[in-house]
Amino acid sequence: MASEHTYKEYDNELESVRAKVLEMGGIVEEQLVNAIEALVKSDPQMAQGVMDSDQRVNELEIEVDEDCSRIIARRQPAAGDLRMIMMILKTITDLERIGDEATKIARTALRINEDNRMTKLRFSEVKTMVEVVRQMLRTSLDSFARMDVSKTVEIAKKDELVDEQYRSTIRQLVTFMLEDPRTISMSLEVMFVAKAIERIGDHAKNISEYIVYTVKGKDIRHASIKEIQKTIKE
């Protein structure tokens, strides 16, 4: 029979997994910020740091996967805990992919640094996007830590804003390229960075949606903002 001791162990195991997810979240948030910093300041060392962090993110993903399997096999979690574990499994996939996108941006920073013609490129177009995406990620991680669904709509609206910023960035860059074909290579680099940032926003939004699934037992992926609002209020 399960003793109080066993329950305490089980609680500690769940807490340790949640802590690892938040550690992963902290690293990828730093990767995002530093990747952009490396790009804007042409700082190859900082870019290298972002790429180095990716290994730790990958390790954590595998660790958390194994922890979750072990908890399911040994503890036979009840419905609520099981939903949380399922949600953690999904969350770490998104966090790992945020790390990948940040690593891609860091690689761009290294490449651009090698190419002198490009060092003067301003990445002002993407800076506002990054700020919004960073807020989205931070809010999702905070909501995860507190299992709080109150920010879901705010995050979904920010994702729409980022999508609009992304489209506007692309339009702007196309105009630059048409006006002066010498800007083509540079503009493409900015374009792919913008794409990576936009995807990081998608992943942050996914995480906030899993929290709703955990807390409300309702899957709101592919739902409209109106439907999300309804679910949160229920």
Added chain:
Amino acid sequence: MASEHTYKEYDNELESVRAKVLEMGGIVEEQLVNAIEALVKSDPQMAQGVMDSDQRVNELEIEVDEDCSRIIARRQPAAGDLRMIMMILKTITDLERIGDEATKIARTALRINEDNRMTKLRFSEVKTMVEVVRQMLRTSLDSFARMDVSKTVEIAKKDELVDEQYRSTIRQLVTFMLEDPRTISMSLEVMFVAKAIERIGDHAKNISEYIVYTVKGKDIRHASIKEIQKTIKE
């Protein structure tokens, strides 16, 4: 105590989940093929069909998620079955994202169709890439159906080929744009389609890696082809 009847029910449940995963796989493979067809032949109806299929893919993802939760909660699966369920949960995320990428390509096909200047655009650059990616996806799904790891290295090598084809496509398109700036908008459309196809390749490769995890109990994500070869042989 579990009766033979219960075991049979349990087997049927697992079989039904696997069948749904394969159904999802079949739909997204068709989405990929039709999205490219819609693009090459400027066929808006076919493009619309790809977009319509996405809803079924999303529904299946949610269904499989729920089925897996229910099986874990009610059947307390043993280690091997649990690994398979964990792997199914990851596989459907990748399949859903393949559907998303195919839908993006279909949306491009619709947009290009509306724009007469662009209808003459040839997508020959991406056709070989699509063929390789489609083989990757097909092989991954076949391997999933038979829980077979023998094609993992073949798929990883094809993924490297696709990455090289992608980079070469981008270089070619940049050359076109520089030579004739009037091709900029068109070239960008091709570029984003190429990017979507390259990502579909990544997802197909992910699926093949989950199979190794299920069969060999070893996580080969982030491993080199040499390391993968070693794991498969063990």
